[in-house]
Amino acid sequence: MLFTMFHNVSAYKQSKEAIAMNRQFDFLMPSVNFFGPGVIEKIGDRAKMLGMHKVLVVTQDNLAAIDNGPVKQTLASLEKAGVDYAVFTGVEPNPKIRNIKAGKKMYEDEGCDSIITVGGGSAHDCGKGIGIILTNGDDITKLAGIETLKNPLPPLMAVNTTAGTGSELTRHAVITNEKDHLKFVVVSWRNIPLVSFNDPMLMLDVPQSVTAATGCDAFVQAIEPYVSVDHNPITDSQCKEAIQLIQTALPEAVANGHNIEARTKMVEAEMLAGMAFNNANLGYVHAMAHQLGGQYDAPHGVCCALLLTTR
Structure with a gap:
């Protein structure tokens, strides 16, 4: 699935790369x-x-x-x-x-x-x-x-x-x-x-359901900035690293919450994804997830996971 996703957006990314390398952008995060x-x-x-x-x-x-x-x-x-x-x-x-x-x-x-x-x-x-x-x-x-x-x-x-x-x-x-x-x-x-x-x-003691839901949120927040028109070389590198970390660390963090290595990698990933979308913005998954969560008071990460896989 991940390979297919990157393959499908590769042409899009190449067409935007020259623009991203030659335009101005700001980068916001805590001091x-x-x-x-x-x-x-x-x-x-x-x-x-x-x-x-x-x-x-x-x-x-x-x-x-x-x-x-x-x-x-x-x-x-x-x-x-x-x-x-x-x-x-x-x-x-x-x-x-x-x-x-x-x-x-x-x-x-x-x-x-x-x-x-x-x-x-x-x-x-x-x-x-x-x-x-x-x-x-x-x-x-x-x-x-x-x-x-x-x-x-x-x-x-x-x-x-x-x-x-x-x-x-x-x-x-x-x-x-x-x-x-x-x-x-x-x-x-x-x-x-x-x-x-x-x-x-x-x-370490975050329940499995919360670990899975918040991890899926981080995953979506790494994907959407990568295909955003507001992406830049910094956010691109953050997104790619976050996606790779989540692929390996999230299943382990859900299965074994006390695995400090998996937890640490998930923190690294969510920080990278957070910095990326803070500067390159999000997309349709989050736009729909917000309203699904508002209507049914459902966990945000669950909404993101459901909508990411919708075709």
């Missing part, structure tokens, strides 16, 4: 990206370095409840650095407008000055959404689209726990309007977290 086992211990020091005094930690209740899990480790690092925090556990899968409004209220009530998201794409998108309405107006639906934000978000860091949506690296905030069951995206360079953390040790 600092920590990667590898144990990097979660650096969160507190980095928060202190950025002048964060009281952080709103944005996460899901199931993650917050895990003993010595990602949230507890994040809080321990903040405490060690002397950084105060409040914990918002109101993130739902496919985060809703009601989630970001509730998060904004806690941020203001607690006197927070910054945000740290802990989780997968839902936590990161919710945290971005909270930041957006804190500084750009309460009606986020009016901000759907590209570069609609006039004001910077509060300082934002992202601790990633799945491999993955790539949202810890990107300018996209995907929010569900629960009233009409539609997803919309706020795309802005202002949404990009200042710092991302990808610690594969946090992913």
Whole structure:
């Protein structure tokens, strides 16, 4: 299947190559990206370095409840650095407008000055959404689209726990309007977290179903930028490497979640894919997957996997 895919797009790629090599393009990603086992211990020091005094930690209740899990480790690092925090556990899968409004209220009530998201794409998108309405107006639906934000978000860091949506690296905030069951995206360079953390040790106990779904999302996010009209030589190389990594690492990560080598390769792949689509954009699979997920509140990665194979 993979050979056929590359064979079918080879002529397309060759016809665009001269344009890609001779046009201008920008490349957006967080200023600092920590990667590898144990990097979660650096969160507190980095928060202190950025002048964060009281952080709103944005996460899901199931993650917050895990003993010595990602949230507890994040809080321990903040405490060690002397950084105060409040914990918002109101993130739902496919985060809703009601989630970001509730998060904004806690941020203001607690006197927070910054945000740290802990989780997968839902936590990161919710945290971005909270930041957006804190500084750009309460009606986020009016901000759907590209570069609609006039004001910077509060300082934002992202601790990633799945491999993955790539949202810890990107300018996209995907929010569900629960009233009409539609997803919309706020795309802005202002949404990009200042710092991302990808610690594969946090992913060893991610369930098989979540590992498979988020891995399929990463796979689609490596394919679509490769055939995008906005591709460039940097994103092309990232996409190809991500696809090769996912081919070998995802089956092993699903079968044996405690295989740290497979988990690490999946983190590498999702970071590469995230950087690629952040700059070369996505395609029809994601356009349809967003609305399928919005209508049925289905896992995003599952929607992507189903639609990628649709003929």
